[in-house]
Amino acid sequence: MKGISYTRYGGPEVLEYGEVRDPKVGPDQVLVEVRAAAVNPVDWKCREGYLDSVLDAVFPVVPGWDVSGVVVRPGPAVTEFAAGDEVIGYVREDFLSRGTFAQYVAAPVRTLARKPAGLSFEEAAGLPLAGLTAYQVLVKALEVGRGETVLVHAAAGGVGSLAVQIAAHLGARVIGTASERNHDYVRGLGGEPVTYGDGLAERVRALAPEGVDAVFDTIGGDTLRTSVDLLAPGGRLASIADPEVLGHGGRYCFVRPDAEDLATLAGLAEQGVLTVHVEETFPLERTADAHRRSQEGSTRGKIVVTVDRPGGETP
Structure with a gap:
């Protein structure tokens, strides 16, 4: 599958677009076809190694923690979601390796909630983190x-x-x-x-x-x-x-994945209480430019990377 990865810490230039390893779907995970992934300041801080003292990096690292997309296949222990469900997630693990800037991500079910129907995939990707x-x-x-x-x-x-x-x-x-x-x-x-x-x-x-x-x-x-x-x-x-x-x-405070909290936020978005402003979007292959834009600061709302629907076989 196509995705973004880096093999060492550094500036945006270390981000490479190309083939990345297919995700394995564990018992408590859901394989998600990624439609959009939001950029957050923590993404470039991780890329530059600022969080190395608390998060191991297993290279090559696929960056990104925010996602919106469609369930392809739930793991055998998952009953909360089925194929075709639209979801959002704050897909953070306690190490850096298997992120959301790719065509697919295996997301722990504890990180997911149903996508608010009233938000686009781009807007929805900006909600979780x-x-x-x-x-x-x-x-x-x-x-x-x-x-x-x-x-x-x-x-x-x-x-x-x-x-x-x-x-x-x-x-x-x-x-x-x-x-x-x-x-x-x-x-x-x-x-x-x-x-x-x-x-x-x-x-x-x-x-x-x-x-x-x-x-x-x-x-x-x-x-x-x-x-x-x-x-x-x-x-x-x-x-x-x-x-x-x-x-x-x-x-x-450091945010933590919480499916119940995320479902509450999704509900507020469904009710029109919460809106997500997307300042700018970039295609997946231009993720390095999205990181640069994030590092400039002064962004109104969110910067989002969009992912084209993949062809070929599903992982």
């Missing part, structure tokens, strides 16, 4: 409730845009940091935009003089440290970007 991150931080780490005020950083990005929508659905008031060009976009998601940069604290305090109840940090560094001073008494802080948050009494 970013949506699960937003949901697990807001609901499980920060326990955001109705009537609270939440500050979401990078509110126009992949995770941030979904976090704004989820927090608003939970009944919270949402303040979101974003560049000025994205302010209308953030408003459309249900947030109140504020501009990044010098004077951020003053701009947030102008909207929330008593402080905010919760902060969802996606940037780290100075942004995290500024956020600490914006918390109301008893306020909660979580970061997906900077473990320094632990020293401030907050939570450092």
Whole structure:
């Protein structure tokens, strides 16, 4: 089958398009014909070796954790899905090797949910990792409730845009940091935009003089440290970007596959509560360009790689 792989850590130039090994389908796995796979910052961080201390790389590595596609064949122990079902998944294992940037992927059933019918395959591919991150931080780490005020950083990005929508659905008031060009976009998601940069604290305090109840940090560094001073008494802080948050009494969060959480997100998308904005798409053979675009930053929503339907034999 065709796919993207790399045999060593490095820049986008190490990504090669060509034949990759066919996946084996274990008892608790589902063979998925990939229609689209979203690019996330963690993809290029893995490719450059930044996660080598926590994730073994079994080369050649097929990158990618997000997927939307069609079930070809369930493993013998799988009863949740049948051939022809449209699914989405956050297909992460605890090592790097068998990713989603290929024509097929063998996905553990614990990583999958049914694809929302109202989303295209491209939109659906952008939901799992970013949506699960937003949901697990807001609901499980920060326990955001109705009537609270939440500050979401990078509110126009992949995770941030979904976090704004989820927090608003939970009944919270949402303040979101974003560049000025994205302010209308953030408003459309249900947030109140504020501009990044010098004077951020003053701009947030102008909207929330008593402080905010919760902060969802996606940037780290100075942004995290500024956020600490914006918390109301008893306020909660979580970061997906900077473990320094632990020293401030907050939570450092790394998203985990969860079929139940993913099904909840899919349901919200079915109801029209969640939308996924796809900023740009690339064909599979141009995955290196998609990585480059992701590393530039300042993306509104998601970058997605599309996969043509394969010909020939199914693995």
